[in-house]
Amino acid sequence: MSLINDLTISQARKGLVEKKFSAEELVESFITEIESSKKLNSYISYNFESAIKEAKKSDIRIAKGDARDLEGIPIAIKDLFCTKGIKTTAASKMLYNFVPPYESTVTQNLLNAGSIFLGKTNLDEFAMGSSNETSFFGPCINPWKPIKEVHNYVPGGSSGGSAVAVSANLCLGAIGTDTGGSIRQPASFCGIIGLKPTYGRCSRWGIVAFASSLDQAGPMTRTVEDAAILLNNMAGYDSKDSTSVNKVVPNFEKSILKNINKLKFGIPKEYNLEDSNPEVKNLWEKGINLIRQGGGEVVDISLPHTKYALPSYYIIAPAEASSNLSRYDGVRYGHRVDGGSLEELYENTRGDGFGDEVKRRILIGTYVLSAGYYDAYYIKAQKIRTLIYKDFENVFKDIDVIFTPTTPNSAFPIDAKIDDPISMYMNDLLTVPANMAGLPAISIPSGKDNKGLPLGFQFIGKPFDESGLLNVASYFEEVCEFSDNKDEWWKS
Amino acid sequence: MTIERKTVEKISSLAKIKLKDKETSELTNDLSQIMEWIDQLNQIDTKNTPPLTGVIQTNLYQREDLISEDKKLEEILKNSPETTESFFVVPRVVD
Known part of the structure; x- marks a missing residue:
C-alpha cells in the first residue's frame, strides 16, 4: 500500500478515476505515513477525521463519473492559510488556539476542486525565517541529510513543513507562501518543485498577512506537471483582494511542452556571488x-541593483509586517496575558506571544517608519524597489526568462545560523529580487552538492508568464534527471 | 547606524511589546548590526527616482462594501479570550 504515497498528483488522479485505488485508501495510506514520520515535525495539526469523511464523498463522486479536477487528491496546507473550523496558528504562540470562522480564497478554490486537506504544515513564525527554526511548535526537519550525519538539517523556510511533507511523501502536493523566497528556498533545500506566481495571480485573502506588497501563494510539488495542476486550481481573480489581478488564467498543464528551442535565457552576472558554494556555480555552468x-x-x-534588493527588502517587509501584526492585541483572538491596564495587557500579550525573530522584525519596521526615519529608510527602500523593478523591465525587452541558482548554498545543520540574523537573511539573496519586482519564479531540483544535498535552479519570468516558466522547468526537469535517493531514516 | 538601548526601549514601547532586560540588550545589538548592513543603501543616489509602493500596473478594482457572509457573531466571539454578551472584554479604560 505504501507505494501509492510515491505517486504524482497526475498519476494519482488517473489511478482514482481508473479505480486502481479509492480516495479513502489513498488518504488512509498518507495517514499511516504521516504517523510514522513524526520525527520530521512537518505538520502542526492534522485533519485526519475530516479527510477520511471527504475521501468517502470523493469516492461517491468518482463512482458517479462526477470527479472534479483534484477529486480525492490529499494535499497539505501551510499553517498560514485560514481554514474554516481548522486551527490556524501561523506557527506562533500568539495564534496557538485560533480557529478561523472563514476559509481563505486559495484553500476554498482547492476545496471546490475536490482536494482533501491532510493537515496544516509547519513554518517559521508568521512566515519570518529561512530555516523553519523560528516556529513556536519546534523546528521542522529536512528528510535529506549527508550520509552518516548525526545532526539534523533545516528544510529551509518559511514554507519548510510543506516542502518536507512533499519531499518525504507525506502528501501528494502542498501549498506555501513566498514573500522573499519562502517557497523556492525550501523547495531547493528539499529537492522539490516550488513556484511563486506573479504578484496578483493568487488571492491573498485569508492568508495571515506578513508583507502585503510581497506575499504570494504558490504550489510545492514533486513534478513540474503537478505544480501546473495545483496552480490551475489556486489562481484566479478575487474581489476580496484589492491587489488580485483580473486576468484570464490559462490552462497551465498545457504549457508543459519540454521545449526551449529558440528561447532566450538571460544569465545575470550579479548572481555570480564570490562566496557561493563552488558546486552551485558548477551546476549553473x-x-x-x-x-x-x-x-x-x-x-x-x-x-545592476541586485545587491541592494536584500537590504531594501529588510526595510519594506518589516515595515509592512509591523503594521500587519499590530492586530495581535490579545483582545479579539489568540493569546492574552493580562495586565492592570489595557496598555499593559497589549504589551504583556505581545511581549509573551511573539518569538525573537518576529519581535526583531516588528521593531525594525517600527523604527524605519518612525518620525524622522521614514524618508531616510522606508521611502529610500521604495525608491530602490523602483530601480530593481526597472532592471528587470529592461532585460525582459530582449530575453524570455532569467536563469540563476535558487540559493547560494545547500541546506545547513539546525542551530548553525539561528543566532546570526544577517547570515540567515543571506539565504534569500537570490530569491528576494523576484518578490521586489512581483515576478513569477520557479525552483526545480538541479543536482546535489558533495554532501549529497539537493541544489536548485531558479527561473524568473515576465509578469504573468507562469506558462513560460513551467515549460522551461519541464525541459530542465527532464534533462537534469534529479534522483531522489534519500533513505527513510526518519521512519519509526 | 548604531542603535542605542534607549531607542530600542522607545520603539518597543511604540510597538507595544514588553521586553525583558536581556531581550533589550540582545535586540540593541541585533538591530545595530542589521541597520549598519542596511546603510549600504546610501551608496545609491535616488534623488530623481520615484518610490514604488506596489507592483500592480493596472488599476485596482473597487467593490461595493456589502455584507456577503453574516450571522458569524458566535464563531467570532469564540476566538476571544474574554467576552460578555456580544462584546470583547478589556480592562477598564475610563473611571
Missing part, C-alpha cells in the same frame, strides 16, 4: 550548457 543543447540561446545580462 552545466545548466547553461543544457540551454544550448536544447536549442535555447544564452544571453549575458546585468541587473
Whole structure:
C-alpha cells in the first residue's frame, strides 16, 4: 500500500478515476505515513477525521463519473492559510488556539476542486525565517541529510513543513507562501518543485498577512506537471483582494511542452556571488550548457541593483509586517496575558506571544517608519524597489526568462545560523529580487552538492508568464534527471 | 547606524511589546548590526527616482462594501479570550 504515497498528483488522479485505488485508501495510506514520520515535525495539526469523511464523498463522486479536477487528491496546507473550523496558528504562540470562522480564497478554490486537506504544515513564525527554526511548535526537519550525519538539517523556510511533507511523501502536493523566497528556498533545500506566481495571480485573502506588497501563494510539488495542476486550481481573480489581478488564467498543464528551442535565457552576472558554494556555480555552468543543447540561446545580462534588493527588502517587509501584526492585541483572538491596564495587557500579550525573530522584525519596521526615519529608510527602500523593478523591465525587452541558482548554498545543520540574523537573511539573496519586482519564479531540483544535498535552479519570468516558466522547468526537469535517493531514516 | 538601548526601549514601547532586560540588550545589538548592513543603501543616489509602493500596473478594482457572509457573531466571539454578551472584554479604560 505504501507505494501509492510515491505517486504524482497526475498519476494519482488517473489511478482514482481508473479505480486502481479509492480516495479513502489513498488518504488512509498518507495517514499511516504521516504517523510514522513524526520525527520530521512537518505538520502542526492534522485533519485526519475530516479527510477520511471527504475521501468517502470523493469516492461517491468518482463512482458517479462526477470527479472534479483534484477529486480525492490529499494535499497539505501551510499553517498560514485560514481554514474554516481548522486551527490556524501561523506557527506562533500568539495564534496557538485560533480557529478561523472563514476559509481563505486559495484553500476554498482547492476545496471546490475536490482536494482533501491532510493537515496544516509547519513554518517559521508568521512566515519570518529561512530555516523553519523560528516556529513556536519546534523546528521542522529536512528528510535529506549527508550520509552518516548525526545532526539534523533545516528544510529551509518559511514554507519548510510543506516542502518536507512533499519531499518525504507525506502528501501528494502542498501549498506555501513566498514573500522573499519562502517557497523556492525550501523547495531547493528539499529537492522539490516550488513556484511563486506573479504578484496578483493568487488571492491573498485569508492568508495571515506578513508583507502585503510581497506575499504570494504558490504550489510545492514533486513534478513540474503537478505544480501546473495545483496552480490551475489556486489562481484566479478575487474581489476580496484589492491587489488580485483580473486576468484570464490559462490552462497551465498545457504549457508543459519540454521545449526551449529558440528561447532566450538571460544569465545575470550579479548572481555570480564570490562566496557561493563552488558546486552551485558548477551546476549553473552545466545548466547553461543544457540551454544550448536544447536549442535555447544564452544571453549575458546585468541587473545592476541586485545587491541592494536584500537590504531594501529588510526595510519594506518589516515595515509592512509591523503594521500587519499590530492586530495581535490579545483582545479579539489568540493569546492574552493580562495586565492592570489595557496598555499593559497589549504589551504583556505581545511581549509573551511573539518569538525573537518576529519581535526583531516588528521593531525594525517600527523604527524605519518612525518620525524622522521614514524618508531616510522606508521611502529610500521604495525608491530602490523602483530601480530593481526597472532592471528587470529592461532585460525582459530582449530575453524570455532569467536563469540563476535558487540559493547560494545547500541546506545547513539546525542551530548553525539561528543566532546570526544577517547570515540567515543571506539565504534569500537570490530569491528576494523576484518578490521586489512581483515576478513569477520557479525552483526545480538541479543536482546535489558533495554532501549529497539537493541544489536548485531558479527561473524568473515576465509578469504573468507562469506558462513560460513551467515549460522551461519541464525541459530542465527532464534533462537534469534529479534522483531522489534519500533513505527513510526518519521512519519509526 | 548604531542603535542605542534607549531607542530600542522607545520603539518597543511604540510597538507595544514588553521586553525583558536581556531581550533589550540582545535586540540593541541585533538591530545595530542589521541597520549598519542596511546603510549600504546610501551608496545609491535616488534623488530623481520615484518610490514604488506596489507592483500592480493596472488599476485596482473597487467593490461595493456589502455584507456577503453574516450571522458569524458566535464563531467570532469564540476566538476571544474574554467576552460578555456580544462584546470583547478589556480592562477598564475610563473611571
